[in-house]
Amino acid sequence: xxxxxxxxxxxxxxxxxxxxxxxxxxxxxxxxxxxxxxxxxxxxxxxxxxxxxxxxxxxxxxxxxxxxxxxxxxxxxxxxxxxxxxxxxxxxxxxxxxxxxxxxxxxxxxxxxxxxxxxxxxxxxxxxxxxxxxxxxxxxxxxxxxxxxxxxxxxxxxxxxxxxxxxxxxxxxxxxxxxxxxxxxxxxxxxxxxxxxxxxxxxxxxxxxxxxxxxxxxxxxxxxxxxxxxxxxxxxxxxxxxxxxxxxxxxxxxxxxxxxxxxxxxxxxxxxxxxxxxxxxxxxxxxxxxxxxxxxxxxxxx
Amino acid sequence: xxxxxxxxxxxxxxxxxxxxxxxxxxxxxxxxxxxxxxxxxxxxxxxxxxxxxxxxxxxxxxxxxxxxxxxxxxxxxxxxxxxxxxxxxxxxxxxxxxxxxxxxxxxxxxxxxxxxxxxxxxxxxxxxxxxxxxxxxxxxxxxxxxxxxxxxxxxxxxxxxxxxxxxxxxxxxxxxxxxxxxxxxxxxxxxxxxxxxxxxxxxxxxxxxxxxxxxxxxxxxxxxxxxxxxxxxxxxxxxxxxxxxxxxxxxxxxxxxxxxxxxxxxxxxxxxxxxxxxxxxxxxxxxxxxxxxxxxxxxxxxxxxxxxxxxxxxxxxxxxxxxxxxxxxxxxxxxxxxxxxxxxxxxxxxxxxxxxxx
Numbered sequence: 065x066x067x068x069x070x071x072x073x074x075x076x077x078x079x080x081x082x083x084x085x086x087x088x089x090x091x092x093x094x095x096x097x098x099x100x101x102x103x104x105x106x107x108x109x110x111x112x113x114x115x116x117x118x119x120x121x122x123x124x125x126x127x128x129x130x131x132x133x134x135x136x137x138x139x140x141x142x143x144x145x146x147x148x149x150x151x152x153x154x155x156x157x158x159x160x161x162x163x164x165x166x167x168x169x170x171x172x173x174x175x176x177x178x179x180x181x182x183x184x185x186x187x188x189x190x191x192x193x194x195x196x197x198x199x200x201x202x203x204x205x206x207x208x209x210x211x212x213x214x215x216x217x218x219x220x221x222x223x224x225x226x227x228x229x230x231x232x233x234x235x236x237x238x239x240x241x242x243x244x245x246x247x248x249x250x251x252x253x254x255x256x257x258x259x260x261x262x263x264x265x266x267x268x269x270x271x272x273x274x275x276x277x278x279x280x281x282x283x284x285x286x287x288x289x290x291x292x293x294x295x296x297x298x299x300x301x302x303x304x305x306x307x308x309x310x311x312x313x314x315x316x317x318x319x320x321x322x323x324x325x326x327x328x329x330x331x332x333x334x335x336x337x338x339x340x341x342x343x344x345x346x347x348x349x350x351x352x353x354x355x356x357x358x359x360x361x362x363x364x365x366x
Numbered sequence: 367x368x369x370x371x372x373x374x375x376x377x378x379x380x381x382x383x384x385x386x387x388x389x390x391x392x393x394x395x396x397x398x399x400x401x402x403x404x405x406x407x408x409x410x411x412x413x414x415x416x417x418x419x420x421x422x423x424x425x426x427x428x429x430x431x432x433x434x435x436x437x438x439x440x441x442x443x444x445x446x447x448x449x450x451x452x453x454x455x456x457x458x459x460x461x462x463x464x465x466x467x468x469x470x471x472x473x474x475x476x477x478x479x480x481x482x483x484x485x486x487x488x489x490x491x492x493x494x495x496x497x498x499x500x501x502x503x504x505x506x507x508x509x510x511x512x513x514x515x516x517x518x519x520x521x522x523x524x525x526x527x528x529x530x531x532x533x534x535x536x537x538x539x540x541x542x543x544x545x546x547x548x549x550x551x552x553x554x555x556x557x558x559x560x561x562x563x564x565x566x567x568x569x570x571x572x573x574x575x576x577x578x579x580x581x582x583x584x585x586x587x588x589x590x591x592x593x594x595x596x597x598x599x600x601x602x603x604x605x606x607x608x609x610x611x612x613x614x615x616x617x618x619x620x621x622x623x624x625x626x627x628x629x630x631x632x633x634x635x636x637x638x639x640x641x642x643x644x645x646x647x648x649x650x651x652x653x654x655x656x657x658x659x660x661x662x663x664x665x666x667x668x669x670x671x672x673x674x675x676x677x678x679x680x681x682x683x684x685x686x687x688x689x690x691x692x693x694x695x696x697x698x699x700x701x702x703x704x705x706x707x708x709x710x711x712x713x714x715x716x717x718x719x720x721x722x723x724x
Contacts, residue, residue, distance in 0.1 A: 256449040256450070256451045256452075256453035257453045257455065259415075259418075259420050259440075259447070259449065259453065260449060260453040260454075260455075260514070261455075261466075262420060262439070262440045262441065263418060263420075263441060263445065263446065263447045263467070264441065264466050264467030264470055264514070264518075265439075265440075265441030265442075265467055265470035265471060266441075266466070266470050270470065274455075274466075275455055278457040279456060279457060
């Protein structure tokens with residue numbers, strides 16, 4: 065005897081519980097998010113607006129006001145005309161220096177660290193744990209203590225002041241954290257896969273290139289983000305191990321913004337800073353999608 | 367050529383101070399289906415990994431097909447291996463998975479295609495060849511994993527708990543398929559499992575392992591009927607064997623108020639003294655069938671577990687819980703008295719000190 069009519073229902077709650085969009089929790093949540101966004105976005109807004117104004121307008125003092133007359137002159141000047149020392153070709157020189165430092169440093173450090181991590185995760189040898197521990201300790205030693213010894217070492221091998229020297233320094237300093245990153249990721253790949261590949265006759269490099277690499281896109285993207293932002297934003301190594309002709313963009317930016325002679329051109333400074341920050345920004349936006357896709361691709365269980 | 371497909375001689379393996387395998391000897395015949403059975407941590411998977419060459423042995427030798435392969439790479443040992451987690455390469459298609467090992471051998475394309483085709487036909491996975499492992503079900507993945515061993519055209523197959531990740535129904539189906547595959551191919555197969563049903567149904571011989579040593583190596587029937595020691599007796603059989611600790615004197619086993627004459631039991635050597643008596647729940651007779659048994663008594667039913675095909679009755683005997691398995695459904699319920707008969711010929715006796723069979 066089953067009664068199918070709706071009359072069996074009693075008064076009171078029925079079905080899905082209704083949700084109020086203006087609940088206290090929601091107001092708190094979105095309120096916090098909006099406040100924090102404003103806190104971070106306001107300076108960026110000021111920078112962009114200021115970089116598009118002419119100097120007379122800036123002197124009027126309304127830093128939050130949008131430009132009355134948009135001018136791209138500050139951007140052009142920052143890129144191609146601003147003077148640092150005797151050079152008056154703007155940030156473009158620093159940009160190309162930074163690219164020449166960045167590309168080999170990122171490629172080299174990720175290539176070496178991924179093989180390191182793979183070997184430490186899957187091909188344990190006598191003393192591999194000790195080696196790994198020493199490498200990790202390296203991540204905790206303050207850079208400052210090593211600055212001068214490295215100057216001497218670079219001088220001895222003839223790379224002091226050379227871009228190659230800086231690439232070497234970036235590669236070495238990226239090693240501890242990247243190796244840790246890759247080791248942990250490769251450890252999380254089931255050991256049975258490694259065993260199966262060995263039974264199938266693949267060797268050290270065969271397994272690395274044909275099994276591990278194709279499964280590791282996400283971690284390579286993470287490593288790339290880390291290295292690109294880290295190396296691009298580096299100031300300390302750049303200022304110490306290069307000379308004025310080979311200064312990276314960050315050092316040059318500092319020299320433009322902090323120059324004590326003449327009038328402070330706020331609009332040029334803002335444009336120069338935005339230009340310098342553009343590369344990490346683009347990397348974040350471009351790889352964000354790749355990152356998610358990479359994780360999704362790697363999520364398939366073998 | 368040796369008559370044995372795989373021979374293991376005095377194999378030792380230790381991880382630092384921990385000895386996992388100790389002086390292990392094992393000869394496996396050509397075309398035999400050998401199951402390594404034991405609870406987790408007994409060293410059965412370790413032994414399989416040693417045979418595969420995935421673990422370096424501390425001492426001893428391994429022969430496969432009469433050749434000393436102790437130092438050989440896994441790929442050169444003439445083995446194929448199937449893993450519990452399938453271990454399929456997720457970025458390759460099924461076809462890619464099957465041909466990966468052959469490509470590493472730099473085999474000709476036509477030969478690879480032929481072997482992959484043959485394996486796919488045997489395992490009925492032809493429609494799946496272009497798919498990635500992620501798009502396969504558990505059973506299909508395990509088939510592909512078996513196929514990967516199959517295409518290698520080797521004499522020895524190693525299985526590391528291949529069915530443990532599958533659901534109960536699929537496990538039963540694939541078990542039968544594996545047995546059929548073995549009959550069809552006639553290869554030597556070494557199969558690691560902790561599931562005694564798999565072991566009993568698949569094996570030509572079972573090696574029961576405990577603490578890195580083989581406790582008994584025999585045909586399933588022998589292991590079931592004449593367990594070598596108390597561990598094997600308790601491990602094989604579900605529900606587990608009933609044990610009584612008492613002593614034997616003058617051909618009678620006594621424990622508290624129970625005295626059981628042992629006529630009909632096949633002693634290996636005459637024995638007097640402290641001993642364990644083991645009785646399988648399914649060998650206990652009840653009701654009228656108890657008539658004629660050498661030992662008869664009555665007990666009160668504590669609990670009845672109905673399973674359909676059989677029923678498990680819990681009672682107390684000589685101060686210890688006692689399980690009885692009867693065929694089909696019964697009318698017994700808690701509080702009833704049940705007549706029990708035990709035939710010593712089907713029981714097992716173990717020395718209390720060494721726990722070895724008497």
